[in-house]
Amino acid sequence: MSASAMSNAAQTLDLDDAAARPAERGGNSDASAQEVAPSRARVTALRKLVREPLLHFLVLGGLIFAADSVLHPPASNEKVITVSKALRQSFIDNFDEDKQRTPSSADLQKMIDAWVASEILYREGKALGVDRGDEMIRDRVAFKLQLLIFDQVRVPEPTEAQLRAWFADNHARFDAPERVSFFMTPATDEATARQQLEDIRGQRESEELRDQTRVILGRPVASLAGGYGEGFRDGLLKMPTGDWSLLQSNDGWHVVRLDAREPGTPAKLEDVRDEAAKIWHTDETRRQAWDAVTRLKANYTIRYEP
Incomplete structure (x- = not known):
């Protein structure tokens, strides 16, 4: 007899004994039989159900499904890579611009495969933290988000009042600056520059x-300090036109002659309206984009280490 058959026989024996015990304790045997009969019927039905192959299949399937869910959890969004229609079209457009022809199916699939591989490497590398401490990656990701933010900004045309108020605060960006034209020898030490000045004034300077x-x-006066130093700028503006003099720049000493000086002229909005409107639009776009970054910043706590 198999182990299964022996177990079934033992279960049957236990049930038969249980049915006989009420009669042994005395009492109405008919009533006891009536009470035992439904119990035995339920047990018999349960025994048949346990032997039912369909139940075994369902239980086994459930166990397999549960095990597969543990071993192979469903993909999260971080593991899903979507090749959108817009992305495929961008590959086609870029290919057409470079090759001047429409890519074949093989060409397109090759570009998609390369992009998918790059995306996988980026995500896995980011998960491993290889981007931490890399300023180049940090700056590129930040720049990409910056472009996305700018792309979302929609700035309408300025009203006349807005444009005039903005121009009043920014007219210096359109004014014609004061300019100077001058001659200067190469930078050298002070003694050499003095000798060169004497030679130039005596008209015996060398051909070299x-x-x-x-x-x-036509050098803007406003740029002189940055290029040559404030002392050079101040000395040049004090020189009479046509005279040679010594001036010291950031690089050394020079022999310099002021040749011409043109005064600056203030701009009028009517003369630069189109350019002013474009620059206003750029400034307003930047302002709104920065406001968006500021709103994001509100979600962060900024700590400064001592």
């Missing part, structure tokens, strides 16, 4: 010095 002397035409 003539060739090395530069002419600066």
Whole structure:
């Protein structure tokens, strides 16, 4: 007899004994039989159900499904890579611009495969933290988000009042600046520059010095301090036109002659309206984009280490 058959026989024996015990304790045997009969019927039905192959299949299927769910959990959004229609179209457009022809199916699939591989490597690398401490990756991701934010900003045309108020605060960006034109010799030490000044005034400078002397035409006065130093700027503006003098720049000493000086002229909105409207639009876009970043910043706590 098999182990299963022996177990079934033992279960049957236990049930038969249980049915006989009420009669042994005395009492109405008919009533006891009536009470035992439904119990035995339920047990018999349960025994048949346990032997039912369909139940075994359902239980086994449930166990397999549960095990598969543990071993192979459903993909999260981080593991889903979507190749959108817009992305495929961008590949086609870029390919057409470079190759001047429409990509074949094989060409398109090759570009998609390369992009998918790159996306997988990026996500896995980010999950491993390889981007931490890499300023280049950080800056590129930040720049990409910046472009996305700018792309979402929609700025209408300025009203006349808005444009005039903005122009009043920014007219210096359109004013014609004061300019100067001058000659200057190469930078050298003070003693050499003094000797060169004497030679130039006596009209006996060398041909080499003539060739090395530069002419600066229409240089904005506002840029002189940054290029040569404040002392050079102040000295040049005090010089009379046409005279040679010594001036010290950030690089050394020069022999300099102021050749011309043109005063600046203020701009009028009517003359630069189109350009002003474009710059206003750029400034307003930047302002709104920065406001968006500021709103994001409200979600963060900024700590400064001592």
